[in-house]
Amino acid sequence: MSPHPVAETVASLMPRAKAELTELVAFRSVADFDQFPRSENEGAANWIAGALRAEGFEDVALLDTPDGTQSVYGCLPGPEGAKTVLLYAHYDVQPPLDAASWTTPPFELTERDGRWYGRGTADCKGGVLMHLLALRALKANGGVPVRVKVIVEGSEEQGTGGLERYAEAHPELLTADTIVIGDTGNFRAGLPTVTSTLRGMTMVRIRVDTLEGNLHSGQFGGAAPDALAALIRVLDSLRAEDGSTTVDGLSGDAAWDGLAYDDEQFRQDAKVLDGVELIGSGTVADRVWARPAVTVLGIDCPPVVGATPSVQATARALVSLRVPPGVDAAGASRLLEAHLAAHTPWGARVSTEQVGQGQAFRADTTSPAYRAMADAMAVAYPGQKMQYAGQGGSIPLCSTLATLYPDAEILLIGLSEPEAQIHAVNESVSPDELERLSVAEALFLRAYAAS
Incomplete structure (x- = not known):
């Protein structure tokens, strides 16, 4: 032909x-x-x-x-x-x-x-x-x-x-x-x-403050509240043990009923390293097309090169939350901000700022x-x-x-x-x-x- x-x-x-x-x-x-x-x-x-x-x-x-x-x-x-x-x-x-x-x-x-x-x-x-x-x-x-x-x-x-x-x-x-x-x-x-x-999305910037300024870790470490450690804890609260996204009040069990996405094909597409597990539960299609997914996009903290022995007074992160059809992105953003506030440890001061959103x-x-x-x-x-x-x-x-x-x-x-x-x-x-x-x-x- x-x-x-x-x-x-x-x-x-x-x-x-x-x-x-x-x-x-x-x-x-x-x-x-x-x-x-x-x-x-x-x-x-x-x-x-x-x-x-x-x-x-x-x-x-x-x-x-x-x-x-x-x-x-x-x-x-x-x-x-x-x-x-x-x-x-x-x-x-x-x-x-x-x-x-x-x-x-x-x-x-x-x-x-x-x-x-x-x-x-x-x-x-x-x-x-x-x-x-x-x-x-x-x-x-x-x-x-x-x-x-x-x-x-x-x-x-x-x-x-x-x-x-x-x-x-x-x-x-x-x-x-x-x-x-x-x-x-x-x-x-x-x-x-x-x-x-x-999926819709929202991006939130989180800031944690614990001290008026950085402190010597030898002199004050062990009792002085570390802002970077507090941030790490609150970010960890966004995932279950298997890596599933966990935002208080946000459902994460929807199922995809269309084209299937084979696990091995996904590993190849995503270039997952040998021996590293995929995260989450359900099928791959469920996880990437039908359920919410949180990603830490960046963290402001001292780089390894040039770091000093200090307890950090302030730390920031940019967090992205993807949400499936049927979930209002603005509502999901409010849930995310409330979750971050509720899971910040030690009474640390936490503030959030929305920097992007789409339905x-x-x-x-x-x-x-x-x-x-x-x-x-x-x-x-x-x-x-x-x-x-x-x-x-x-x-x-x-x-x-x-x-x-x-x-x-x-x-x-x-x-x-x-x-x-x-x-x-x-x-x-x-x-x-x-x-x-x-x-x-x-x-x-x-x-x-x-x-």
């Missing part, structure tokens, strides 16, 4: 896509302006705005969102009476972590072993290219049959809610019949997958848009049937869009399959996945227009 014309077009556009992704990855667009220049984010935003204008988008604008970042918006007119589809991605990326641990520089796209490496290649600058490839392929094969809106935000990774608050203040801007969120990924490379649920999401997989996507993925991935999986991560905008536009259908696809190692060192994208998903998105837009 000869290749589909849309697939042939996308294949021919891949060298251009690689060159463009190289340019986009070069922007150090981490939305943490204390560590990375704001100009890097502005550069990425302007690059995307220019790409949209080159494709014939109208009303292209850089939207100043309430958290101090910019989102890029544009609208591509469609045939009269055509449906409207909103395509989403984000250009902000995670910090590179330890740049020295990368095999190649994090902000230089590098091809190695059939993959393209660099921060943001999969999460989510590659998603920007996926949308562009799909639209270019349709334009080369009869035209784009729907009206298309594109929104690319600049603060998704920070969880600061800039685009969510902007959308709430301008609800007419992102109205659409269906929304394609290009920020998840296949269950594994080569297996077409839509994400049907997302969970569950899609309606019975809608016409999902049927159109299933047909499109069957062409892009011959011999494979579209699967439904959960996503342990959060995309706060999804719940906002679902609330603002309850009649809109929302689909989640993307390039962050397990080998991509998003948020870790040596993040990469599979060009085969980029090519196939671009074909799938193009064919979806065509099929959805006719549905």
Whole structure:
């Protein structure tokens, strides 16, 4: 059987896509302006705005969102009476972590072993290219049959809610019949997958104070209350003996009824060291898609190198709590803060500050848009049937869009399959996945227009 014309077009556009992704990855667009220049984010935003204008988008604008970042918006007119589809991605990326641990520089796209490496290649600058490839392929094969809106935000990774608050203040801007969120990924490379649920999240900063200042551990240790030891104790209270998350008042026994996640496959995907046990109870899918999960993201304390023999007066930590659909993130945040306060030992002074929050999401997989996507993925991935999986991560905008536009259908696809190692060192994208998903998105837009 000869290749589909849309697939042939996308294949021919891949060298251009690689060159463009190289340019986009070069922007150090981490939305943490204390560590990375704001100009890097502005550069990425302007690059995307220019790409949209080159494709014939109208009303292209850089939207100043309430958290101090910019989102890029544009609208591509469609045939009269055509449906409207909103395509989403984000250009902000995670910090590179330890740049020295990368095999190649994090902000230089590098091809190695059939993959393209660099921060943001999969999460989510590659998603920007996926949308562009799909639209270019349709334009080369009869035209784009729907009206298309594109929104690319600049603060998704920070969880600061800039685009969510902007959308709430301008609800007419992102109205659409269906929304394609290009920020998840296949269950594994080569297996077409839509994400049907997302966990919500809250991030809380905790501070423990016990003394007016540090003390000599020889002179005062043993009786003086150690803030770092107190913090370690309260953080330990967030896990049961088997590693399950334990937040007072928060249920943790839900079950996942969709695609199974084999223990050994998970160990390989997560690169768990030999002999180290998985934590928690229930199936892996239960634990990563249907139940709450707490993670200590960072601790402020003296580093080992240069540490002095002192009893610490103050210690801080940043804690993330993921919650499944059906659990209100704001309510979970209150439970977490109450738990931290209740489990702080020795009467130590404890304070908490919420620094990010987003609601969970569950899609309606019975809608016409999902049927159109299933047909499109069957062409892009011959011999494979579209699967439904959960996503342990959060995309706060999804719940906002679902609330603002309850009649809109929302689909989640993307390039962050397990080998991509998003948020870790040596993040990469599979060009085969980029090519196939671009074909799938193009064919979806065509099929959805006719549905």
